[in-house]
Amino acid sequence: MAQRPLAESWRLIDSWLAKHVPSEFALLNPPAPPEEIEGAERVLGVRLPGDLVESLLCHNGMSTWTTVFPEQSPLPVSGIVDQWRTCMEVAADNDGLTVRPWDDEPWWHPLWIPWAGSAGGSLQVIDLRAGPGEGRLGWAGHGGGGDFTESWPDLASLLHAVAHALHEGGGVGGLHPYLTSRGELWWDEPGSAELNGQPVTPAPLGVD
Numbered sequence: 001m002a003q004r005p006l007a008e009s010w011r012l013i014d015s016w017l018a019k020h021v022p023s024e025f026a027l028l029n030p031p032a033p034p035e036e037i038e039g040a041e042r043v044l045g046v047r048l049p050g051d052l053v054e055s056l057l058c059h060n061g062m063s064t065w066t067t068v069f070p071e072q073s074p075l076p077v078s079g080i081v082d083q084w085r086t087c088m089e090v091a092a093d094n095d096g097l098t099v100r101p102w103d104d105e106p107w108w109h110p111l112w113i114p115w116a117g118s119a120g121g122s123l124q125v126i127d128l129r130a131g132p133g134e135g136r137l138g139w140a141g142h143g144g145g146g147d148f149t150e151s152w153p154d155l156a157s158l159l160h161a162v163a164h165a166l167h168e169g170g171g172v173g174g175l176h177p178y179l180t181s182r183g184e185l186w187w188d189e190p191g192s193a194e195l196n197g198q199p200v201t202p203a204p205l206g207v208d
Contacts, residue, residue: 006051016163024066028063031057048113052155087108087114096108107145113125136151176188178201188200
């Protein structure tokens with residue numbers, strides 16, 4: 001399955017949300033101003049990865065936390081900066097930049113760029129450390145060291161998978177799209193029938 005351009009993935013996600021869950025589509029922010037992205041780069045001291053910049057130029061994250069994505073809710077540029085600063089401060093106070101003997105990764109690294117957050121408080125980060133894992137997605141900023149097991153190779157791959165699941169079927173990291181009784185998008189394991197005692201139904205495919 002050839003990977004489509006990131007902006008095309010966002011276009012497909014947008015069209016699906018606009019038709020099937022317009023209330024959540026309305027929570028997507030407009031594109032980030034380029035000068036705001038440049039300001040974030042000055043604070044972080046690095047150039048943001050190209051696919052993250054492209055994503056921010058489609059949507060500057062979400063206006064509030066949602067379940068539009070399987071486990072992560074995209075952050076706006078201001079949220080990226082705030083979360084990075086907070087994690088740097090916490091790591092400095094608690095030796096969080098050092099790899100503990102029982103972990104494979106430190107609790108935080110300056111070259112981890114938080115692009116989204118989970119409901120449990122973890123951050124999905126893009127790893128900018130040079131090497132074969134550069135650009136991969138992982139989890140950090142909560143308990144234990146950073147986790148890059150079963151990670152997406154890059155942000156474009158994740159967005160491609162989400163667009164494919166909504167328009168052609170399948171899952172994203174083992175989670176499939178459903179609609180809740182309130183008409184919201186939810187991601188769960190195959191065969192799921194309820195959420196908190198309320199029914200969920202498989203999400204319709206495509207926009208036709």
